[in-house]
Amino acid sequence: MNKPVSNKQAEAIASALLDWYASHARTLPWRAPPGRQPDPYHVWLSEIMLQQTTVATVRRRFDDFIRRWPNVRALAAAPLEEVMAAWAGLGYYARARNLHKCAQVVAGELGGRFPDTPQALQELPGIGPYTAGAIAAIAFGHPAVAMDTNAERVIARLFAVEEPLPDAKPRLRALAEALLRPHVPGDFAQALMDLGAMICTARKPACGSCPLRASCAAHAGRLAEVLPRRARKAARPTRVGDAFFITRVDSHVLLRRRPARGMLGGMVEFPSSGWDGQPAPFDDDTPFGLAFEQLASEVRHTFTHFHLCLKLHHLAEPLGERQAAALALPRGWFWHPVGDMDTVGLPTLMRKASTFLREHAP
DNA sequence: AATCCGTGGTA
C-alpha cells in the first residue's frame, strides 16, 4: 500500500517536472509551438497513430496523412479503402476503421468540432480512457490525466508501486491525478510522456539526469530497473497457412479484401487459407481448382499473439486472359498490376509475401 | 475480465 500524496509533495514533484519540460520538451510534428494551441485534429490523429506505436514510426507517417487529409472533414469524405491503404504497415487496423468512423461522426453529427471533455471524447470510436484524457488535456486544456505506459511507468517508480500492471492501473491513475496541475494539464501530460520516453525509460532509466530523482521512491530503493512489474504474458504458438499467387499473362495478380473484422480486418491480401494449421478451404481444394506449385521460400511473421509461417504457392503457367475472364470472382476479389504492388496498401505480412511474387510473375 | 488485435526496434 502506498501513502497518500501530500499537497506539498505533489507541488514539488509537479513543479520539478514542468520546469524540466520547459527546457527539454521534444519538438514533434503534431505539437504546437510553445504558447500556442495545437489543432485538435492533429492531436487526435497523432494520438490514434501513437497507440501501441513508436514515435519514430508515427513521425514517418503523420505528415502524409495531414497533407492528404488536412482536416477532419476531408478525412471523413475519403473512401474507407483509401484510408486503410494509407494506414497499411502501421498495424492494428481496427484503428484505421475507427479513425474513419470517428471522423465521420465528428464531421457529421458534431459539426466538425471535437468534443473537449474526456467523457464526450470517449464516446467516439477508437478513443479510450488514455486517448480521451490526452486530447482533452493537450488540445483543450481540460484538467485530465493521460495514462499511457509512459505515465504509468513514471508514476509506478515515483511512488514505488509494487502491484503489477494491469491491476495497478486505478492506483496509478489516482496518484497521477493527485499530481496534476490544473492550470497546465496539456504540459503536464506531455511532460510525463517525454520524461518516460527520454529519462524514465523502460530499460536503463537515466536516473542521474532525472529531475524527479530526489522525490523518487524507486530510485531511493534501487527499484527503478524492476518497476513497474507486469503480469507475465502467454507464450506465442506458431500457426501455418497458405497463400496463392494467381497471375495473369498480362502481369496482373489476383487480390482480395479480407472481412472487416478479425485479423488484418479490411486489408488486402493474396487469396489465402485460414491460419490455424487446420485443413482450410484451400488446403484440399485450391482456389478455382487450379494447379499450384509451392515455392521453396516461406514467409515468417509474428503477430501480437502468434507466429505465422505462410507457405506460398504459384501457378506454373499464368492464366490467359480468356481463362482469367472465365473465373467467377467472389465479391471483394480483384485483379491488380504486379508492377504496382506498393500502392495497394498491403499489410506487412502480405508485403513480405509480395517480394516473392516478382520471381514468379510474368 | 480475459482475449484479440500489427509492427519494428532492441537486448
Place this chain on the structure above:
DNA sequence: TTACCAAGGAT
C-alpha cells in the same frame, strides 16, 4: 532466436 516493449481500445 526469443522476449519484451511502445502515446491502447474493443469486445
